[in-house]
Amino acid sequence: xxxxxxxxxxxxxxxxxxxxxxxxxxxxxxxxxxxxxxxxxxxxxxxxxxxxxxxxxxxxxxxxxxxxxxxxxxxxxxxxxxxxxxxxxxxxxxxxxxxxxxxxxxxxxxxxxxxxxxxxxxxxxxxxxxxxxxxxxxxxxxxxxxxxxxxxxxxxxxxxxxxxxxxxxxxxxxxxxxxxxxxxxxxxxxxxxxxxxxxxxxxxxxxxxxxxxxxxxxxxxxxxxxxxxxxxxxxxxxxxxxxxx
Amino acid sequence: xxxxxxxxxxxxxxxxxxxxxxxxxxxxxxxxxxxxxxxxxxxxxxxxxxxxxxxxxxxxxxxxxxxxxxxxxxxxxxxxxxxxxxxxxxxxxxxxxxxxxxxxxxxxxxxxxxxxxxxxxxxxxxxxxxxxxxxxxxxxxxxxxxxxxxxxxxxxxxxxxxxxxxxxxxxxxxxxxxxxxxxxxxxxxxxxxxxxxxxxxxxxxxxxxxxxxxxxxxxxxxxxxxxxxxxxxxxxxxxxxxxxx
Amino acid sequence: xxxxxxxxxxxxxxxxxxxxxxxxxxxxxxxxxxxxxxxxxxxxxxxxxxxxxxxxxxxxxxxxxxxxxxxxxxxxxxxxxxxxxxxxxxxxxxxxxxxxxxxxxxxxxxxxxxxxxxxxxxxxxxxxxxxxxxxxxxxxxxxxxxxxxxxxxxxxxxxxxxxxxxxxxxxxxxxxxxxxxxxxxxxxxxxxxxxxxxxxxxxxxxxxxxxxxxxxxxxxxxxxxxxxxxxxxxxxxxxxxxxxx
Amino acid sequence: xxxxxxxxxxxxxxxxxxxxxxxxxxxxxxxxxxxxxxxxxxxxxxxxxxxxxxxxxxxxxxxxxxxxxxxxxxxxxxxxxxxxxxxxxxxxxxxxxxxxxxxxxxxxxxxxxxxxxxxxxxxxxxxxxxxxxxxxxxxxxxxxxxxxxxxxxxxxxxxxxxxxxxxxxxxxxxxxxxxxxxxxxxxxxxxxxxxxxxxxxxxxxxxxxxxxxxxxxxxxxxxxxxxxxxxxxxxxxxxxxxxxx
Numbered sequence: 007x008x009x010x011x012x013x014x015x016x017x018x019x020x021x022x023x024x025x026x027x028x029x030x031x032x033x034x035x036x037x038x039x040x041x042x043x044x045x046x047x048x049x050x051x052x053x054x055x056x057x058x059x060x061x062x063x064x065x066x067x068x069x070x071x072x073x074x075x076x077x078x079x080x081x082x083x084x085x086x087x088x089x090x091x092x093x094x095x096x097x098x099x100x101x102x103x104x105x106x107x108x109x110x111x112x113x114x115x116x117x118x119x120x121x122x123x124x125x126x127x128x129x130x131x132x133x134x135x136x137x138x139x140x141x142x143x144x145x146x147x148x149x150x151x152x153x154x155x156x157x158x159x160x161x162x163x164x165x166x167x168x169x170x171x172x173x174x175x176x177x178x179x180x181x182x183x184x185x186x187x188x189x190x191x192x193x194x195x196x197x198x199x200x201x202x203x204x205x206x207x208x209x210x211x212x213x214x215x216x217x218x219x220x221x222x223x224x225x226x227x228x229x230x231x232x233x234x235x236x237x238x239x240x241x242x243x244x245x246x247x248x249x250x251x
Numbered sequence: 252x253x254x255x256x257x258x259x260x261x262x263x264x265x266x267x268x269x270x271x272x273x274x275x276x277x278x279x280x281x282x283x284x285x286x287x288x289x290x291x292x293x294x295x296x297x298x299x300x301x302x303x304x305x306x307x308x309x310x311x312x313x314x315x316x317x318x319x320x321x322x323x324x325x326x327x328x329x330x331x332x333x334x335x336x337x338x339x340x341x342x343x344x345x346x347x348x349x350x351x352x353x354x355x356x357x358x359x360x361x362x363x364x365x366x367x368x369x370x371x372x373x374x375x376x377x378x379x380x381x382x383x384x385x386x387x388x389x390x391x392x393x394x395x396x397x398x399x400x401x402x403x404x405x406x407x408x409x410x411x412x413x414x415x416x417x418x419x420x421x422x423x424x425x426x427x428x429x430x431x432x433x434x435x436x437x438x439x440x441x442x443x444x445x446x447x448x449x450x451x452x453x454x455x456x457x458x459x460x461x462x463x464x465x466x467x468x469x470x471x472x473x474x475x476x477x478x479x480x481x482x483x484x485x486x487x488x489x490x491x492x493x494x495x496x
Numbered sequence: 497x498x499x500x501x502x503x504x505x506x507x508x509x510x511x512x513x514x515x516x517x518x519x520x521x522x523x524x525x526x527x528x529x530x531x532x533x534x535x536x537x538x539x540x541x542x543x544x545x546x547x548x549x550x551x552x553x554x555x556x557x558x559x560x561x562x563x564x565x566x567x568x569x570x571x572x573x574x575x576x577x578x579x580x581x582x583x584x585x586x587x588x589x590x591x592x593x594x595x596x597x598x599x600x601x602x603x604x605x606x607x608x609x610x611x612x613x614x615x616x617x618x619x620x621x622x623x624x625x626x627x628x629x630x631x632x633x634x635x636x637x638x639x640x641x642x643x644x645x646x647x648x649x650x651x652x653x654x655x656x657x658x659x660x661x662x663x664x665x666x667x668x669x670x671x672x673x674x675x676x677x678x679x680x681x682x683x684x685x686x687x688x689x690x691x692x693x694x695x696x697x698x699x700x701x702x703x704x705x706x707x708x709x710x711x712x713x714x715x716x717x718x719x720x721x722x723x724x725x726x727x728x729x730x731x732x733x734x735x736x737x738x739x740x741x
Numbered sequence: 742x743x744x745x746x747x748x749x750x751x752x753x754x755x756x757x758x759x760x761x762x763x764x765x766x767x768x769x770x771x772x773x774x775x776x777x778x779x780x781x782x783x784x785x786x787x788x789x790x791x792x793x794x795x796x797x798x799x800x801x802x803x804x805x806x807x808x809x810x811x812x813x814x815x816x817x818x819x820x821x822x823x824x825x826x827x828x829x830x831x832x833x834x835x836x837x838x839x840x841x842x843x844x845x846x847x848x849x850x851x852x853x854x855x856x857x858x859x860x861x862x863x864x865x866x867x868x869x870x871x872x873x874x875x876x877x878x879x880x881x882x883x884x885x886x887x888x889x890x891x892x893x894x895x896x897x898x899x900x901x902x903x904x905x906x907x908x909x910x911x912x913x914x915x916x917x918x919x920x921x922x923x924x925x926x927x928x929x930x931x932x933x934x935x936x937x938x939x940x941x942x943x944x945x946x947x948x949x950x951x952x953x954x955x956x957x958x959x960x961x962x963x964x965x966x967x968x969x970x971x972x973x974x975x976x977x978x979x980x981x982x983x984x985x986x
Contacts, residue, residue, distance in 0.1 A: 080325045080392045080454075084352055084379070087835040088740055094829040097427040100822040101495035101874045103835035107329055107381060107388045109430040112456035113449035130392055130454050136329070136352060137382040139740050139836045143352045147325045147375055147392075182342040185354040193683075193738040204358035209325075209375050211357035245735070248683040250346035250578055250629050332590040333985055339584040345577035346629045348590040384591045384985050438928075438983040490980070493928040495823055495874050570815045570882045570944075574842055574869070587917040591985035597819055597871060597878045599920040602946035603939035620882055620944050626819070626842060627872040633842045637815045637865055637882075672832040675844040694848035699815075699865050701847035740836035 007227060011035040011054035012120050022116040038230045039064060040239070041170055042124060053230045058222025059083045059133060060120040062144040065173065065197045066214035069166040070148055071125045077151040077208070080130045084145070086138035086188070089218050108135045140219055141188025146212040156203050159210065163199065171240050172221060172229065176200045186215035189251050193217060195225035195243040252472060256280035256299035257365050267361040283475045284309060285484070286415055287369060298475045303467025304328045304378060305365040307389040310418065310442045311459035314411040315393055316370045322396040322453070325375040329390075331383035331433070334463050353380045385464055386433025391457040401448050404455065408444065416485050417466060417474065421445045431460035434496050438462060440470035440488040497717060501525035501544035502610050512606045528720045529554060530729070531660055532614060543720045548712025549573045549623060550610040552634040555663065555687045556704035559656040560638055561615045567641040567698070570620045574635070576628035576678070579708050598625045630709055631678025636702040646693050649700065653689065661730050662711060662719065666690045676705035679741050683707060685715035685733040742962060746770035746789035747855050757851040773965045774799060775974070776905055777859060788965045793957030794818045794868060795855040797879040800908065800932045801949035804901040805883055806860045812943070815865040815882040821873035821923070824953050843870045875954055876923025881947040891938050894945065898934065906975050907956060907964065911935045921950035924986050928952060930960035930978040 013019045014037075016029040026032070036046045038053040039061060047053055056064070063081050070076050087103055096102060097110075111133040122128050129146075160175070167173040177200040178184040186198035197216040204211065216222050221229075225243055232241050258264045259282075261274040271277070281291045283298040284306060292298055301309070308326050315321050332348055341347060342355075356378040367373050374391075405420070412418040422445040423429040431443035442461040449456065461467050466474075470488055477486050503509045504527075506519040516522070526536045528543040529551060537543055546554070553571050560566050577593055586592060587600075601623040612618050619636075650665070657663040667690040668674040676688035687706040694701065706712050711719075715733055722731050748754045749772075751764040761767070771781045773788040774796060782788055791799070798816050805811050822838055831837060832845075846868040857863050864881075895910070902908040912935040913919040921933035932951040939946065951957050956964075960978055967976050 082327055082390055082392075084329065084381070087839065092834070092836070094831055094834040096829055098835045099827070099829040100833045100835050100838040101827070102427055104822065104839070104874050105383060105434045105496060107383060107386060107433050107460075108427070109388070109390060109432075109445070109456075109458045112390075112430070112447040112458065113454070114451065118451075128451065130449065130452060132390055132392070132456055134329070134388070134390060138350060138352060139839050140738075141352060143354070143379070145327055145354060145357075145377055145379060147327075147377070182347055182353070185357070187354075188352050189350045192741060200354070202357040204375065206359065206363075206373065207375060209358070211354075211377055213354045213357065215352075248630075248738075251350060251682060251741075332594065337589070337591070339586055339589040341584055343590045344582070344584040345588045345590050345593040346582070349577065349594070349629050384594050385983075437986060493875075493983075496927060496986075572817055572880055572882075574819065574871070592917055595873060595924045595986060597873060597876065597923050597950075598917070599878070599880060599922075599935070599946075599948045602880075602920070602937040602948065603944070604941070608941075618941065620939065620942060622880055622882070622946055624819070624878070624880060628840060628842060631842060633844070633869070635817055635844060635847075635867055635869060637817075637867070672837055672843070675847070677844075678842050679840040690844070692847040694865065696849065696853075696863070697865060699848070701844075701867055703844045703847065705842075741840060 007055050009057060009116065011052070012037060012056065013123060018119050018123065022119045037124065038226060040229055040233055041065060041167065041173060042068060044233060047230050047233045050234070053234065055223065055227045055230070057117040057120055058089060058142060058218040059085065059115065060117040061222050061226060062142045062197065062214045062216050063121050063129065063131070063146065064124045066144055066146045066199055066212045067125055067129070067148065069162045071127060073162060075150055075152060075154065076127065077149040079149065080147040082132045082134060082145050084134050084136045084143045085218065086136065086141045088139050105137050106135060110135050138188065140192045140217050142216055142218050142222060143188050144214045148210045148212055150208050150210055159201055172196050174198050185213045188215045188217065190247050190249050191215055191217050192247065192251060193220065193245050194247045195220045195229060197221045252300050254302060254361065256297070257282060257301065258368060263364045263368065267364045282369065283471060285474055285478055286310060286412065286418060287313060289478060292475050292478045295479070298479065300468065300472045300475070302362040302365055303334060303387060303463040304330065304360065305362040306467050306471065307387045307442065307459045307461050308366050308374065308376070308391065309369045311389055311391045311444055311457045312370055312374070312393065314407050316372060318407060320395055320397060320399065321372065322394040324394065325392040327377045327379060327390050329379050329381045329388045330463065331381065331386045333384050350382050351380060355380050383433065385437045385462050387461055387463050387467060388431070388433050389459045393455045393457055395453050395455055404446055417441050419443050430458045433460045433462065435492050435494050436460055436462050437492065437496060438465065438490050439492045440465045440474060442466045497545050499547060499606065501542070502527060502546065503613060508609050508613065512609045527614065528716060530719050530723055531555060531657065531663060532558060534723060537720050537723045540724070543724065545713065545717045545720070547607040547610050548579060548632060548708040549575065549605065550607040551712050551716060552632045552687065552704045552706050553611050553619065553621070553636065554614045556634055556636045556689055556702045557615055557638065559652050561617060563652060565640055565642060565644065566617065567639040569639065570637040572622045572624060572635050574624050574626045574633045576626065576631045576708065578629050595627050596625060600625050628678065630682045630707050632706055632708050632712060633676070633678050634704045638700045638702055640698050640700055649691055662686050664688050675703045678705045678707065680737050680739050681705055681707050682737065682741060683710065683735050684737045685710045685719060687711045742790050744792060744851065746787070747772060747791065748858060753854050753858070757854050772859060773961060775964050775968055776800060776902065776908060777803060779968060782965050782968045785969070788969065790958065790962045790965070792852040792855050793824060793877060793953035794820065794850065795852040796957050796961065797877045797932065797949045797951050798856050798864065798866070798881065799859045801879055801881045801934055801947045802860055802864070802883065804897050806862060808897060810885055810887060810889065811862065812884040812886040814884065817867045817869060817880050819869050819871045819878045820953065821871065821876045823874050840872050841870060845870050873923065875927045875952050877951055877953050877957060878923055879949045883945045883947055885943050885945055894936055907931050909933050920948045923950040923952065925982050925984050926950055926952050927982065927986060928955065928980050929982045930955045930964060932956045
C-alpha cells in the first residue's frame with residue numbers, strides 16, 4: 007500500500023524519497039494499475055498499489071501518451087482531506103481545513119515519479135486541496151501534436167478502456183453532471199474520464215475523477231488482489247455510489 | 252457591472268457574446284482594474300467593472316506578460332457558488348451543488364476575451380466549481396522563456412504591485428497558509444498573489460485568490476468609484492477578513 | 497409516498513393539510529413503519545410511507561410511550577437540504593442554503609399529526625435545517641414519570657427492537673461516534689438510536705439518526721414492499737454506509 | 742477568558758470542574774455579560790468572560806426568567822468546530838469532523854452551572870456539534886406559566902434589550918432569514934434573538950444565535966473592556982457581517 011515499491015528505478019526513488027533499504031526488491035514489484043498491467047498482476051506475488059493522484063492522472067492520460075499524441079501536459083489535481091491520512095494535525099484541524107482551497111504542492115509532488123514511469127514523459131503537475139473528504143478531480147490540459155476531433159478522442163479512449171469495468175467515459179452536452187465528478191463516486195471503485203477540445207487551440211482538457219480511498223487506494227488494491235487470485239475483478243467492489251450526496 | 256463594455260473590440264465581443272447594440276460606446280469605457288488603468292479611471296466617467304475570473308487571472312499574470320517573460324500559460328480557476336448569481340436553478344440547488352467539484356467550463360469561457368485584451372496574449376483557461384460560496388483561486392502554470400529565480404520573480408511583482416493597497420504577495424515556507432487562499436479573503440477587497448518555481452522545468456506556478464463579490468465585483472467597482480471621485484482608494488473597503496472561517 | 501394517507505382521522509388531516517378529497521380511503525391504509533405495523537403491512541395492499549421526521553421521532557420514542565413511561569417530551573430534528581425536495585428555490589439556492597443553521601419550523605410542523613397518532617400523545621416538536629444533504633438527527637428530551645437507570649432503558653429498547661434488522665442501539669462511552677450520527681448512515685436503511693440519562697433531573701435524552709431518503713423515505717418504502725411480498729426484509733437494502741464521508 | 746472565575750459559589754464550581762485553587766477570588770469577579778451586569782462591570786477590575794453556550798442561552802432566556810414566566814425550559818445548542826479550541830485531535834480531524842451532526846454532550850455540560858447562577862433556575866441542556874466553524878444556535882423550548890401572546894413577548898424583550906447595541910430581535914413572517922442564524926453573524930458581536938409561540942401548547946420557542954468567537958468570547962470580552970474603561974461600548978466591534986457566506 008505504501009510508496010516503497012512503486013518505482014522500478016532506484017535513482018528515481020532516491021530523488022523523491024531518500025535512500026531505499028531494499029533496492030533489490032524494486033524489480034520484483036508490479037505497478038498496481040490493472041488497466042495498464044493486468045497480465046503482469048495475474049502472475050505476480052508483489053504488487054505496489056499505485057498512488058491516488060498518480061492513478062487519476064495516469065488513467066486520464068495513458069491512451070494519449072501511448073499513441074504518441076502529446077506535445078505537453080499540465081495537470082492539476084483537486085483533493086479531499088482524507089488523502090492526508092488519519093493523523094490529526096494543524097492542517098487537518100477542522101476550523102483550519104474547513105472551506106480551504108489550498109495550493110499545498112504547486113510543484114515537485116512525489117507522485118510525479120510514478121507518472122513519468124508509466125507515461126514515459128514528465129507532466130507538469132500541481133495539487134490543491136479543496137473542501138471535501140473523499141475524492142480527486144484531475145484537470146489535465148493536454149497539448150496535442152496533431153489535430154484530433156472529439157470523435158477521434160472518443161475512439162482512442164474506447165479502444166483502451168472499452169472493456170474495463172471500472173472506467174467510464176462521462177461526457178454529456180446537457181445537464182449538470184456533464185463531466186466526471188468525485189462526489190458521486192464516493193465509495194465506488196470507478197475512475198470516470200471525460201474531455202473537451204478547446205476550439206481555439208491545440209488543447210484537449212481531460213478530466214478524471216475517482217475516490218482516493220477506493221480506486222485511489224484500497225479499492226484498487228482489492229481489484230489487484232482479485233486479479234492475482236483469479237476472482238471476478240469486481241468482487242467486493244460493486245457499490246454504485248449515492249446521489250444526492 | 253455587466254460584461255457589456257469590457258471589451259474594446261466589437262469583433263471580440265461578438266465572438267463570445269453575440270451582437271452588440273451600442274458598439275460605438277465600447278471605446279468610451281475604461282476596463283476597471285485600477286492596478287492596470289488607474290490614471291485612465293481617474294479621468295473617465297465610464298468604467299466597465301472587470302470580470303471576476305478575469306481579475307484573478309490578469310492580476311496574477313500581468314507583470315510577467317508586460318515584461319515579455321511568458322512562453323505559454325495555462326490557467327484553472329476554482330470558483331464558489333455565488334459566482335453564478337442569485338437566481339436559483341438546478342445546478343445551484345443545494346443537494347446538487349453541495350460538495351460538487353465540477354468542471355463547468357473546461358474551454359471557451361467568455362472572460363478569456365478580457366484576459367487576451369489585457370495581457371496581449373491568449374491563455375489556456377478552464378473553470379471548475381468547488382464547495383464554497385465566495386471566492387476564486389486561480390492556479391496559473393506559466394512557462395517562462397528565460398531562467399528566472401524566485402528572487403527575480405519577487406522583484407518583478409514588487410515593482411508592479413509594491414505600492415498597491417489591495418495586492419499582497421503571499422509566499423511562505425512554513426505554516427498552513429503558505430499561499431493565497433480565498434476563505435480568509437471573504438469580505439475583503441484583496442487579491443493575494445503567490446508563486447513557486449518548478450525546479451524540474453521552466454514552469455512557474457502563480458497562485459492568486461480573491462473574493463469574487465469584492466475584488467472580483469462590487470469591491471473593485473467601489474475602488475474604481477473612489478478613484479474617479481478622488482476619494483482615498485480604500486474608502487469603504489477596509490475589512491481585513493475573518494479567521495477561522 | 498406522499499402524506500395523503502398517513503393519518504387515520506380526517507379531522508386531524510384537515511387541521512394540518514386542508515380538505516381531503518378521498519377521506520373514505522384513509523382507513524384502508526396502514527402507516528408504513530414496519531417496526532410498529534409489520535403484521536398489518538404483510539396483509540395490506542395500501543401502505544402510506546411514514547414521514548421522514550416522524551419516522552426518526554416515532555422510532556426513538558415508541559418503546560417509552562408504549563410502556564407508559566413518559567411525562568412529556570420535547571423533540572428537535574436537525575435536517576439536511578434533500579428533505580425539501582428536488583425543486584430549486586431561493587431557500588435551497590446554494591449561496592443561501594450553504595452553512596445555514598436555520599430554525600425553519602419551530603412549531604406546528606405537519607408531521608406532528610403522525611407522531612401523535614402513533615405515540616398516542618402530543619410531542620413538542622421543532623425542526624432546524626443544517627449544512628448537510630442527506631440525514632436527520634432527532635434529539636428527544638424525554639421527561640420520565642419514573643426513575644429508570646440506563647440499564648433499564650437498554651432493556652426496554654432491546655425488548656422492542658432486539659430482532660429488528662434496521663434498528664441499532666448506538667451508545668458508547670469512548671470514541672467520537674458515541675451516539676447516532678447521520679453522515680455514516682447516508683445511503684443505508686438504518687435508524688440508529690442512543691440515549692443518555694441526565695444525572696440531575698428526570699430527563700432522558702434519546703438521540704436517533706437516519707437517512708431521510710432511505711429509512712425516512714424510499715428505503716422504508718422498499719422495506720414495506722419486501723414485507724408485503726414476503727421477500728427477505730432487507731432485499732435491496734444491504735448497503736452498510738461509508739466512512740469517512 | 743477561562744471558566745475559572747465565572748461562578749460565585751465554590752461548591753457549584755467543584756461539582757463541575759474539580760477543586761479550585763483560589764476560591765477566595767470568586768467573589769471579586771463579575772460575570773461578564775454586559776446586558777445583565779453593566780453597572781458592576783463599570784466598577785470592577787475583575788471580569789470573568791461568560792461561556793459561549795451560556796451567553797447564547799442566558800441572553801435568550803433572561804427576560805422570561807426575570808419576569809417569573811417560566812415553568813420549565815429545555816435548551817439545545819448547535820455549535821461549530823471552533824468552539825472546541827485550536828488543538829487538533831481525532832474529533833477535530835477534518836475527515837471525521839466534516840459533515841458531522843454529533844450529540845457530544847447530551848447532559849451534564851459544565852456551562853449549565855453558569856446558566857443556573859444567572860437565571861436562578863436549572864435548564865435542561867444539550868449540546869450538538871454541526872458542520873460549521875463559527876457560530877452557535879440555541880433553540881430554547883420554554884414552557885410558560887401564563888398565557889402570553891407573541892405581542893406580549895415582544896414587549897418583554899424590548900423592555901430588556903431595547904437599548905442594547907448588540908442584541909437584535911429577529912422575527913419575520915416571510916423570507917428565508919425569518920429567525921436568528923449564526924452564519925450571517927460570523928465576525929460580529931451581535932446576539933440575535935427570535936421566538937415563536939406554539940399555538941397548540943404553552944410552549945414558546947426562543948431562538949438565539951451568535952458567533953462563539955465574538956459575542957461568545959473575544960468580542961464580549963472587548964465589550965466588557967470598553968465598559969470598564971468608559972469607551973464607547975462598540976469600539977472595535979462594528980463589523981456588520983457578510984452575506985452570502
